[in-house]
Amino acid sequence: MRSRYSAYALGLGEYLVATSARAPGPGEAVELSAWARTVGWVGLTVLERQQGGPADATGVVHFVARYVEASAVVSLEERSQFDRDAGRWRYLEGTATTSRQKLGRNEPCPCGSGKKVKQCHA
Numbered sequence: 001m002r003s004r005y006s007a008y009a010l011g012l013g014e015y016l017v018a019t020s021a022r023a024p025g026p027g028e029a030v031e032l033s034a035w036a037r038t039v040g041w042v043g044l045t046v047l048e049r050q051q052g053g054p055a056d057a058t059g060v061v062h063f064v065a066r067y068v069e070a071s072a073v074v075s076l077e078e079r080s081q082f083d084r085d086a087g088r089w090r091y092l093e094g095t096a097t098t099s100r101q102k103l104g105r106n107e108p109c110p111c112g113s114g115k116k117v118k119q120c121h122a
């Protein structure tokens with residue numbers, strides 16, 4: 001489940017599509033990759049897990065993922081539902097809420113690039 005965050009951070013749209021129960025739209029993997037590479041990934045905090053263990057067929061992960069986009073840190077909070085398909089976890093659905101915290105143009109970008117916000121994810 002955590003691997004999907006890593007796939008976002010690396011811009012691996014094919015993996016995201018392959019680990020989702022929903023059939024992808026045309027070009028969805030390419031669009032996901034492109035978007036994921038334009039934002040700066042800051043981190044993942046798992047707040048709670050329910051089930052999702054070796055003996056379970058379903059699982060829920062409540063998390064906050066943070067990324068930098070348009071000079072703001074976006075915090076995306078979601079409870080994601082997963083199930084197991086032929087032994088592999090796949091994403092079913094989740095309801096996400098986002099909040100944005102504006103950054104100063106001359107602050108160091110939280111994506112870890114070492115650049116100022118205005119030179120990085122402005």
Ligand SMILES: [Zn+2]
Pocket residue numbers: 040068109110111112113120121
């Ligand atoms: Zn950045």
